[in-house]
Amino acid sequence: MAKMNAFYAQSGGVTAVINASACGVIETCRKHKDKIGKVYAGRNGIIGALTEDLIDTSKESAKAIAALRYAPAGAFGSCRYKLKSLEQNKREYERLIEVFKAHNIGYFFYNGGGDSADTCWKVSQLAEKMGYPIKAIHVPKTVDNDLPITDCCPGFGSVAKxxxxxxxxxxFDVASMAKTSTKVFVLEVMGRHAGWIAAAGGMAVDNEHNIPIVILFPEVEFNQEKFLAAVKEKVEKFGYCTVVVSEGCHYPDGKFLAEAGTRDAFGHAQLGGAAPVVANMIKEALGYKYHWAVADYLQRAARHIASKTDVDQAYAVGKAAVEFALKGYNSVMPTIVRVSDKPYKWKIGMAQLKDVANKEKMMPRSFITADGFGITPKCRAYLSGLIKGEDYPPYKDGLPNYVRLKNVAVPKKLKDDFQL
Amino acid sequence: MAKMNAFYAQSGGVTAVINASACGVIETCRKHKDKIGKVYAGRNGIIGALTEDLIDTSKESAKAIAALRYAPAGAFGSCRYKLKSLEQNKREYERLIEVFKAHNIGYFFYNGGGDSADTCWKVSQLAEKMGYPIKAIHVPKTVDNDLPITDCCPGFGSVAKxxxxxxxxxxFDVASMAKTSTKVFVLEVMGRHAGWIAAAGGMAVDNEHNIPIVILFPEVEFNQEKFLAAVKEKVEKFGYCTVVVSEGCHYPDGKFLAEAGTRDAFGHAQLGGAAPVVANMIKEALGYKYHWAVADYLQRAARHIASKTDVDQAYAVGKAAVEFALKGYNSVMPTIVRVSDKPYKWKIGMAQLKDVANKEKMMPRSFITADGFGITPKCRAYLSGLIKGEDYPPYKDGLPNYVRLKNVAVPKKLKDDFQL
Structure with a gap:
């Protein structure tokens, strides 16, 4: 096989470690210059491929690529753009193949969650049909931790930490203040469908840190009466209480807490988050003074406190994707395989994309305590390894010195523009 | 002078480094066992003194006290309890002196902001009048950075960082997403009266990180039209924009943005923060997709990323307080004196409490750009040294291992209870 170029793109919501996967992909490709030519990255994800807006990563120094390991968010830009089914919009897939052909691209590394696994799978199918020799490998990434088969998803461990x-x-803060001031602190976390991230709040507790925490999971239908009783019990026992509420927490009828009443001056709903709703509910019913926070992007961008396990795994799946392609695999995804809980050990495995695409892995009910407000020892055993280790970025003048790439465009070869 | 005991208390909103000051006070007292007996801490601040609920810090190991340097929040509990004036409630001050007498306390170290400086001053005045020999030293602390005379306040540097x-x-995150999704990210920060913390958002920008940021200060009356124009200009130029809004941002009539319209299902105001109000305003006027976060306690409790300068200064003011007392000073406060900006150098100075009490230091207008939405080079020069250096806490199982003290109570000696 003649030497072909590689294409790499980042998809969906970014994470603190998706660039570590990019680093793994690019560094490993560079180690195999006899087999792989240049690595082109899609500017803003798959849109970069559709519009032939490619970035030539060979213009970046080895130092800059190595520094990707420490930089949060998507160095080449990501996008929320789901390709339709082959039947609905075959033209998009054909366009991808055209761009790949024009730039002699034989490797497609797609770094994303469930949707992008599906896209990656379809690209490999179509390429096969069209007789174009491409190796399509999906590189797992999602803070939601909802990809099947793999034990966990790169990106999640750092949010959990x-x-x-x-x-x-x-x-600690609210405990200090509780005597005369704030008694309840409410923290809203991401996770619209699954409570993996909310569960991580429970890890704040250990034998030496006995903290009263009530967790509101999307998996457990919200019961206001039971919830308020749980908070009251904690405050009466400990003097304070911390509530971790998932943005996906909802009433039995499916209505999100976040939609449960906040209105702006014009009467529009959906202004607030779940945290202020929950905090206010506590104030109304129990009279406790509260504070609330919504972590939002801060949680998934926090490379400054990324989990070393997560960074290592993100790099490893990037590296493995290239190695799988070089071994001739197609339409697969590197996975994290758990070898042991204690000490936590893992290795790289492989999943077929047909088994990954369009499947969501929910949190097992056995990870949530019977009362619905806490995590079980089984959940702790699962999460424990994922948050382990620190991997501090380099600092300059008191701030993390996150690399910015040059992102030089590859000259276009196709004549026609593509309308998204 | 016979050997007397010391009293230490934490006051008001806690910080990531107030325990470093406690560490400085206690370790320095322990070095002078010939002159100072035990250090008693007030459980929940000054309330502990009023109710004779004292903690015997001599029951804590040297290792535990040393570990205070790395632990956020108030290890002995704090309180929001402002003593009234001597005229209004002389009984409270007399009670303090009674408790001090009963426990042979000759040193009063009060760790707090403006209100506690005032209390400390009054205690020293009354003690003098009552002929009771106490050295009252205020140890500065406040994330608001609003104490006069001192160049900065321990606690602020870490929040700023x-x-x-x-x-x-x-x-970085929103920049990655902006092509197809979120274009504006709004972060709400603390600072009801002064924009010191909001200003710190501007430090995210440097020569290598050209980030479009619009800051909303409490010092600048909110002008919706100008603000939206500033956001629009940034998004059109950079593709995205970050807004840092102070909780104290307000309209010309003094009404806070946070009160500007959010209502819960029952019609109660004040549910939301400023961030969702600002985000929604942008969506309504410009149509940009947004995300917003409210950092709240996370910002002042974040010992995991404390500024080393701040930790060092917090420890130093605690140490200096004890040294001042031993030298016979009374009614004073150690200050941070800036020696140079570049490189940042500082030393400990001394202020008279009469000059500190009840004075707020506002951010100079010269720190804010003419358009009211950014920080000037003068502000950068001021903030730069304060956020310098990292001082990571020890970790265990992926989490900071923050010390919890035993907080053993000192047996009571007074017969009567004191009603707050």
Whole structure:
């Protein structure tokens, strides 16, 4: 096989470690210059491929690529753009193949969650049909931790670590203030469908840090009466209480807490988050003074406190993707395989994309305590390894010195523009 | 003078480094066992003194006291309890002196902001009048950075660092997403009266990180038209924009943005923060997709990313307080004196409490750009040294291992209870 170029793109919501995967992909390709030509990155994800807006990563120094390991968010830009089915919009897939052909691209590394696994799978199918020799490998990434087969998803461990630390730190704060002031602190975390991130709040507790925490999971239908009773019990026992609420927490009828009443001056709903709703509910019913925080992007961008396990795994799946392609695999995804809980050990495995695409992995009910407000020892055993280790970025003048790439465009070869 | 005991208390909103000051006070007292007996801490601040609820810090190991340097929040509990004036409630001050007498306390170290400086001053005045020999020293602390005379306040540097980092990280995130999704990220920060913390968001920008940021200060009356124009200009130029809004941002009539319209299902105001109000305003007027975060306690509890300068200064003011007392000073406060900007150098100075009490230091207008939405080079020069250096806490199982003290109570000696 003649030497072909590689294409790499970042998809969907970015994470603190998706660039570590990019680093793994690019560094490994550079180690195999006899087999792989240049690595082109899609500017703003798959849109960069559709519009032939490619970035020539060979213009970046080895130092700059190595520094990707420490930089949060998507160095080449990401996008929320789901390709339609082959039947609905075959033209998009054909366009991808055209661009790949024009730039002699034989490797397609797509770094994303469930949707992008599906896209990656379809690209490999179509390429096969069209007789174009491409190796399509999906590189897993999502803070939602909802990809099947893999034990965990790169990106999640760092969010989990951030939320566990934030919960512990803020709990110390409210404990200090509770005698005369704030008694309840509410922290809203991401996770619209699954409570993986909310569960991480429970990790703030250990034998030496006995912190009263009530967690509101999307998996457990919200019951206001039971919730308020749980908070009251904690405050009466400990003097304070921390509530970790998932943005996906909802009433039995499916209505999100976040939609449960906040209105702006014009009467528009959906202004607030779940945290202020929950905090206010507590104030109304129990009279406790509260504070609330919404972590939002801070949690998934917090490279300054990324989990070393997560960074290592993100790099490893990037590296493995290239190695799989070089071994001739197609339409697969590197996975994290758990070898042991204690000590936490893992290795790289492989999943077929047909088994990954369009499947969501929910949190097992056995990870949530019977009362619905906490995590079980089984959940702790699962999360424990994922948040382990620190991997501090370099600092300059008191701030993390996150690399910015040059992102030089590859000259276009196709004549026609593509309308998204 | 016979050997007397010392009393130490934490006051008001806690910080990531107030325990470093406690560490400085206690370790320095322990070095002078020939002159100072035990250090008693007030459980929940000054309330502990009024109710004779004292903690015997001599029951804590040297290791535990040393570990205070790394632990956020108030290890002995703090309180929001402002003593009234001597005229209004002389009984409270007399009670303090009674408790001090009963426990042979000759040193009063009060760790707080403006209100506690005032209390400390009054205690020293009354003690003098009552002929009771106490050295009252105020140990400065406040994330608001609003104490006069001192160049900065321990606690502020770490919040500033946290906000600068969070702003940089979240800006990277939104920059990655902006092509197809979020274009504006709004971060709400503390600071009801002064914009010191909001200003720190501007530090996310440097020569290598050109990030479009619009800051909303409490010092600048909110002008919706100008603000929206500033955001629009940034988004059109950079593709995205980050907004840092102070909780104290308000309209010309003094009404806070946070009160400007959010209502819960029952019609109660004050549910939301400023961030969702600002985000929604942008969506309504410009149509940009947004995300918003409210950092709240996370910013002041974030010991995991404290500024080393701040930790060092917090420890130093605690140490200096004891040294001042031993030298016979009374009614004073150690200050931070800036020696040079570049490189940042500082030393400990001394202020008279009569000059500190009840004075707020506002941010100079010269620190804010003419358009009211950014920080000037003068502000950068001021903030730069304060966020310098990292001082990571020890970790265990992926989480900061923050010390919890035993907080053993000192047996009561007075017969009567004191009603607050």
């Amino acid at each position: 951030y939320i566990a630390i934030a919960t512990r730190e803020a709990s | 946290y906000i600068a980092i969070a702003t940089r990280e979240a800006s």
